[in-house]
Amino acid sequence: MKTPIISIQNLSADVEGRQILKGINLTIYPGETHAIMGPNGSGKSTLAAILAGRDGYNITGGEVIYGGQDLLALDPEERACEGVFLAFQYPVEIPGVNSTYFLRAGYNEIRKHRGLPELDAIEFLTFVKEKVKLLDLPEDLLRRPVNYGFSGGEKKRNEIFQMAVLEPKFAILDETDSGLDIDALKIVSNGVNTLKRSDNAQLVITHYQRLLNFIVPDFVHVLNDGRIVKSGGKELALELEETGYDGMIHETAAPA
């Protein structure tokens, strides 16, 4: 039997005493794309943040096993070195930090972690210029400060560009589709689809079914009030489109 990339078991968490996650169970195998859908406030972004290691959450129960390790015991940078990647819902502008310098620093940390030699500035530039084309991003982005003065669409594309460079084993896309026009959505989706391999996995968090026309998931989970209330194949997203969150949540909640 295959080993999962990540296994989330009964994960519960609160923020300042307010319970946000109430026992999440989710197992993802290599080669799979999972989508998590849910209304605002259902806990989608909290789950993404906890998996990436953001401060400010209190884990009250459960565990996350990633590549045989206790993921929650690792620092964010250790998780990233192990291949966890979060595409931010709101990428941060960092004035004064050059994009290429920043990305090379991250990339070389991962190489160091894997016992590979670091790339110098010129080697790295050659490498990233290929990746820039994939996301149809202007090359001058590499000379600009990280996300600084980028449009909303550029920021989201930049997230996927970073994902292309860092080649994660497990990528979490937190509402990467929000605020994108259809052209940008196609570029981003195409980037994500290109990066899919048999030995990695993706967790796509979205509010809208629209994204799943472009990134076709193997599994769809509906998250509500800190729990996964329904799981299924990609057809679940279509069903959700018809019934809406309210319809589905009531239907699942009633018999319980």
Place this chain on the structure above:
Amino acid sequence: MNINENKPNVALANRVLDLSFNGKEQGSSESNADEPAWLLSDREVGRARFAELGLPTLRDEDWRFTNVAPIAKMEFKPALKREPHGVTKKELKQFPFTALAGCQLVFVNGQFAPELSSLTELPEGVKVMSLADALATEPALVEPHLCRHARTDTNSFTALNTAFFQDGAFIYVPAGQAVAEPIQLRFVSTAKDHGATAHPRNLIVAERDSQVTVIESYVSLSKATYFTNSVTELVAGENAVVEHLKFQDENQQSFHLGTLAAHCGRTSNVVTHSIALGAKLSRTNIYATLAGEGLECVLNGLYLTRAEQLADHYMIVDHAKPHGESHEYFNGILADKSKGVFHGRILVRPDAQKTDAKQTNKNLLLSDVATANTKPQLEIYADDVKCTHGATLGQLDDECIFYLRSRSIPLEKARRMLIQAFAGEIIERIRCVAVREDLDRLVWDRLEQNQQITVNP
């Protein structure tokens, strides 16, 4: 009634004047005798103004956050003549920018040191010399500008400088000439006595269509508590392009008062940088008069303080004519119990329609007990203008740190990257590449020495 009883600062001023005069008489009483009459009269005005204004106190609105009482207690011992100083060219190599090509004038304790200076070949008509020499040989170039731009009526330190300056630099770039390499003025203190005082005075004149870069460094080979009170007058003629940088890295016991009065002509482009790293107490005054239409003026600054240092930047940008653009960018990185002060006043006169003035002051506090005081002041008398200001103070942004860490960059490195970036925002505005690189390294070394970086805020 003794007026001094009510105004203790004036009593102090008289004491300072007495001390300065005494020194003068003991030294070379004839030193000013061959100066032109107009200068002697300006000096007299300076003395009178200083006696009248006294030293500022905390009650003075422009000095609310900076207490100069420790300066007032000093002995004010002027260095009156060119004395043997024992400084070698090799010793100077420890200071930044010394490897740069171009003219370098060196002053030791305020006195010109020709043996340490190097004068490279300059384009025709360009003059770089000591101000004392210029007063003797080029009075016609000096007279229209010296003491005409730095006001003595509102700034008692400028008044004091005007009364007692001995020397400094004179730079003259005639119309249409461009000087490729930066011209450097390096003021070195070797003061052995506590209370040693120098009043350097510089005049930079860039005539129309000319271009020049000038770097003023104030550095220290001394461990004494000394006082530098410099004044630089900068005149940018019509369409002139001038880059000016003041680098202040005096020793941690010293006091530094530095004033720049810039007069900018029509469609000129003037950028001045102030990098303040040293001194126990430093105050940089920048008065920029935007005297012509359609010009651009940038005031850019970085201050790094630690221990009990105080770095104060005070500026007035005076928009007198239409279509002027001014930008002020000042970032401070404050550690330990140190203090940063920023006071930026933008004045838009009735004539100055279509003014575009921006001001930002950002402070990064690396400790819980560091202090930043920031005071923007907009005074607008025209109705069709764009003026903005913003000030921030805070610690490193947690969200930025998390973003970097989520891309594999370790916490410590993430922190350093952000601090460096904060300084880099200012340093990257320096146009001269060699200067920028030197400063980048230097500022980084200073930050690395600062152990506060590694302490969790």
